[in-house]
Structure formats: C-alpha cells, structure tokens
Amino acid sequence: MPKVINIEPTPNPDALKFLVNPAVLKAGSRSFKDFGAAVGDPLGSALFGLGKVTSVFYMDRFVTVNKESSAEWSDLIDPICEAIEDLKLPDDATGEGPRLAQGAGADEKLARIHELLDTRIRPGLAGDGGGLEVISFDGQTLEISYHGACGSCPSSTSGTLRYIEGMLQEEVDPAIRVISW
Structure with a gap:
C-alpha cells in the first residue's frame, strides 16, 4: 500500500499533488476526467467516490486530484490520503499502453x-x-x-x-x- 509522504500545491489552485511511496504505477500514467471514466480503476473510483473531485491523474510516485472550485481542501485532504493509502498495488501496475501509432511520413x-x-x-x-x-x-x-x-x-x-x-x-x-x- 502506498503512503502519502507529502502534499504539494500546484499552479492550479483547484489541484493538489500527493507524493507517495512506493510508486502507484511502474510505468505510464492514468487520467480520469469523471467518475464514469474511472470505473474499474480502484484508485480513480475511490477518489471520485469522495465527491467534489473533478479529475484524477497519477503516475509513478504522485497522484494529482482536482476539486470543484466551491469545495474546500480542508474537507478533502484527509479522505484523499486515506483512499490513496488504502490502495492495494498489483505486482504489475502499469499505465497507458503503447504510444500513438506512427503513420507513413510522420x-x-x-x-x-x-x-x-x-x-x-x-x-x-x-x-x-x-x-x-x-x-x-x-x-x-x-x-x-x-x-x-x-x-x-x-x-x-x-x-x-x-x-x-x-x-x-x-x-x-x-x-x-x-x-x-
């Protein structure tokens, strides 16, 4: 299970970066812009399930969560940390698949x-x-x-x-x- 070791602000006031150890993914990244897109992803689903979350992005050793502008971080930080720390990591946690196929000439x-x-x-x-x-x-x-x-x-x-x-x-x-x- 990952442990949140630090929380950092981002240039976007509605997003926080949660630094974790160990890595939540060995390679790639995952990004979800709504609950429907996160269905089947344990971390994404758990974070959207908290309410007031508008997007989830994670890779390597960080998880970035965006919130509704009307929501307060003070109400979300502890539940977000708990959701991250409750995640059971599979042995082969990897993200996105192969890169965009390259066409002739490009x-x-x-x-x-x-x-x-x-x-x-x-x-x-x-x-x-x-x-x-x-x-x-x-x-x-x-x-x-x-x-x-x-x-x-x-x-x-x-x-x-x-x-x-x-x-x-x-x-x-x-x-x-x-x-x-």
Whole structure:
C-alpha cells in the first residue's frame, strides 16, 4: 500500500499533488476526467467516490486530484490520503499502453516530438502535478490532451501550449501546429 509522504500545491489552485511511496504505477500514467471514466480503476473510483473531485491523474510516485472550485481542501485532504493509502498495488501496475501509432511520413517527426516532450515538457508538467498525452498527429497538426493539474489550468491552454508549439516549430518543423482538447 502506498503512503502519502507529502502534499504539494500546484499552479492550479483547484489541484493538489500527493507524493507517495512506493510508486502507484511502474510505468505510464492514468487520467480520469469523471467518475464514469474511472470505473474499474480502484484508485480513480475511490477518489471520485469522495465527491467534489473533478479529475484524477497519477503516475509513478504522485497522484494529482482536482476539486470543484466551491469545495474546500480542508474537507478533502484527509479522505484523499486515506483512499490513496488504502490502495492495494498489483505486482504489475502499469499505465497507458503503447504510444500513438506512427503513420507513413510522420514517423521521424513523431519520434522527435515524443523525444522532446519526454525530455523537455513532461518532466516540468509532472513537477506541477500534470502531464500530457499525444492524441493524434497527421504530419502537420499535433493534438494533445493535458492531464492532472494541467487539465484545468488556464496557462496550459495558452502559454504552455504556445511554448510547446514554438519549440516543435523550431526543432522539428516550422509548419507544425499544436492544439489541445
């Protein structure tokens, strides 16, 4: 069972990052934007079951929980910690499956995009309790989805998105456009 060892604020006032030991996943991540999406996931279901939770994102050694803006953290922190600490970890806890399939002509670009996201973007997002997933890439337009604290943070849909687009235009292809949903 994981133990919550620290709780950190994120740039999003409606999200907290719960640091845990041991890791809740050996690889990948899991992200849920509502209770229905979390059905079948013990941690996601337990956290949404508390009420006032609007999203759950977890990977490695942290769990990020977003709450309704009207909810108070003082009412949620203890139940969230209990739900995390009650989780029984399977021996093979892993998250998302293989990366987005790469189409002809986009193989090298997409591989380079993933390399840049893995080394320069995802670590920073994870530091703030968030992450991103590549949804699609047609060779010119990269569609991404933010998770965790980044999922409802205004800066992720403006400044961060523009930074990612500028970096990819400079280092991969000047014609790349990045959109989020």
